[in-house]
Amino acid sequence: MDDQDRTPLKRTPLFALHDRHGGKMVPFAGYDMPVQYGSGVLKEHLHTRSEAGLFDVSHMGQLYLHGEGVAAALETLVPGEIHGLAPGRMRYTQFTNDSGGILDDLMVTKSGDSLFLVINAACKEADIAHMQENLPQHIGMEILDDAALIALQGPAAAVVLERFAPGVAAMKFMSSAAMTVNGVECIVSRCGYTGEDGYEISVEVRDAPSLAEALLAAPEVMPVGLGARDSLRLEAGLCLYGHDLDTTTTPVEADLLWSISKRRRQDGGFPGDAIIQQQIAEGTTRKRIGLLPEGRAPAREGTEIVDREGKQIGVVTSGGFGPSVGGPISMGYVTGDSAAVGTAVSLMVRGKALPAQVASTPFVPQRYYRG
Amino acid sequence: MSDIRYTEDHEWVRIDGDTATVGITDYAQEQLGDIVFIDLPEIGAALAQGDDAAVVESVKAASDIYAPITGEIEEVNDTLEGEPGRINEDAEGEGWFFRLSVSDTAELDNLMDEEAYQAFVKKL
Numbered sequence A: 001m002d003d004q005d006r007t008p009l010k011r012t013p014l015f016a017l018h019d020r021h022g023g024k025m026v027p028f029a030g031y032d033m034p035v036q037y038g039s040g041v042l043k044e045h046l047h048t049r050s051e052a053g054l055f056d057v058s059h060m061g062q063l064y065l066h067g068e069g070v071a072a073a074l075e076t077l078v079p080g081e082i083h084g085l086a087p088g089r090m091r092y093t094q095f096t097n098d099s100g101g102i103l104d105d106l107m108v109t110k111s112g113d114s115l116f117l118v119i120n121a122a123c124k125e126a127d128i129a130h131m132q133e134n135l136p137q138h139i140g141m142e143i144l145d146d147a148a149l150i151a152l153q154g155p156a157a158a159v160v161l162e163r164f165a166p167g168v169a170a171m172k173f174m175s176s177a178a179m180t181v182n183g184v185e186c187i188v189s190r191c192g193y194t195g196e197d198g199y200e201i202s203v204e205v206r207d208a209p210s211l212a213e214a215l216l217a218a219p220e221v222m223p224v225g226l227g228a229r230d231s232l233r234l235e236a237g238l239c240l241y242g243h244d245l246d247t248t249t250t251p252v253e254a255d256l257l258w259s260i261s262k263r264r265r266q267d268g269g270f271p272g273d274a275i276i277q278q279q280i281a282e283g284t285t286r287k288r289i290g291l292l293p294e295g296r297a298p299a300r301e302g303t304e305i306v307d308r309e310g311k312q313i314g315v316v317t318s319g320g321f322g323p324s325v326g327g328p329i330s331m332g333y334v335t336g337d338s339a340a341v342g343t344a345v346s347l348m349v350r351g352k353a354l355p356a357q358v359a360s361t362p363f364v365p366q367r368y369y370r371g
Numbered sequence B: 001m002s003d004i005r006y007t008e009d010h011e012w013v014r015i016d017g018d019t020a021t022v023g024i025t026d027y028a029q030e031q032l033g034d035i036v037f038i039d040l041p042e043i044g045a046a047l048a049q050g051d052d053a054a055v056v057e058s059v060k061a062a063s064d065i066y067a068p069i070t071g072e073i074e075e076v077n078d079t080l081e082g083e084p085g086r087i088n089e090d091a092e093g094e095g096w097f098f099r100l101s102v103s104d105t106a107e108l109d110n111l112m113d114e115e116a117y118q119a120f121v122k123k124l
Helices: A002-006 A015-020 A040-050 A070-075 A121-134 A157-164 A205-216 A226-235 A262-267 A273-282 B026-032 B085-089 B105-110 B114-122
Strands: A024-028 A031-036 A052-056 A061-066 A090-096 A102-111 A114-119 A140-143 A147-153 A176-181 A184-189 A198-204 A221-223 A286-293 A304-306 A312-322 A327-335 A344-349 A352-359 B003-006 B011-016 B019-024 B035-039 B052-058 B062-066 B071-076 B098-101
Touching: A015 A031, A015 A205, A031 A040, A031 A226, A040 A052, A040 A221, A040 A226, A052 A205, A061 A070, A061 A121, A070 A114, A102 A121, A102 A176, A102 A184, A114 A121, A121 A140, A147 A157, A147 A205, A157 A198, A157 A205, A184 A205, A198 A205, A205 A221, A226 A312, A226 A327, A286 A312, A286 A344, A327 A352, B003 B114, B011 B105, B019 B026, B035 B085
Parallel strands: A052 A221
Antiparallel strands: A024 A031, A052 A147, A061 A114, A061 A140, A090 A102, A102 A114, A147 A198, A176 A184, A184 A198, A286 A327, A286 A352, A304 A312, A304 A344, A312 A327, A344 A352, B003 B011, B011 B019, B019 B098, B035 B052, B052 B062, B071 B098
């Protein structure tokens, strides 16, 4: 936070648009970003679940890796199955460190002979340095400093985007293609961070404002800020780096084992592989879980989780109010023997022990497009 | 005759006889954003000016609400527990939090009147 006070905040190519639409700007990962617009977090959240929301996620890092054996090269830094990615398909994975901890989480798309990566804003400089240091010399990196990233999320996203880019409605979930949207060249990926169907559109900076305005002019679409982006992803059970994931949590502890293929579990070959393989075989001492408080009080990040005898068993890493759930929801880490769904725990909120249950995530059904 | 005063923490307090009604200002609800939870004090609680009295949580964060005047809680607006959004809709009316029975209204002298509060908010 300190360096944010000293360094001027960066602006995304959609800064003027945020202002025009009444965005309430806050510092986030070094950028001046809209936390909400005039309608507020609740309405923006619910609108995304019922129709469609447009999010500026241009602060995230976008880059290409290319060169012979690029998939095998990236696999030395991530536990995800990159080699097996079919052209135009994408995957979620993590950069791990030598103790199996997570340096960042990212999306990797196979695009021709290259890989297209989307990384977190707060981690992008460190990720780029990490790759430059550890990937073979012949692997080239092209950082897309001149590209914005616009997310269109919600059940109406496909019907809206189809008007601007015929064919997108038929795209598979977790696939990506270069195509013309509203007359400009874009990379369209069917993915997102809300639990809904939707797209992320990578577009050149100069074309980004007009594309965003064109999408916002659709009656189904409302601009949505970071506040609702956070409550949407929390309801969808998705992790936020720096909160639910960090260098001290492994993908196994974080319940992200689904993102590591059988081959990679067996063969390893990524930083921290021995530790991660041992955790797969023997289990972990703590695990990421969902939590449903019984009352109305939200239990936010940092809240102590205690067992019903009052002994601390973990901590909340994300928590707040779930507008679609209609009540408080949290996620956090607890010791392995308290991680079963239905386990009764208490959350220490303002000195009071509030009863809660370990719950399965997502808190709302995921509604990804399944064709 | 009623007199409304404001604190620097954005509570308002209205005196009617020996009862003080307390809530948060429209400016405060606007800053907080959508309010999703309120923790109101117990009836009968004796509070001194500046004591923690209630907690409101918006989609963004939790905020403490302080007693703007010394008194004893005689009524709370418990409809807010089921409909905390009322605070956003009408912070300075139907969204009142609690009523205190007060004996010493001299404490109000160190609070702002409406004009002073509006000037205070403008500088924020």
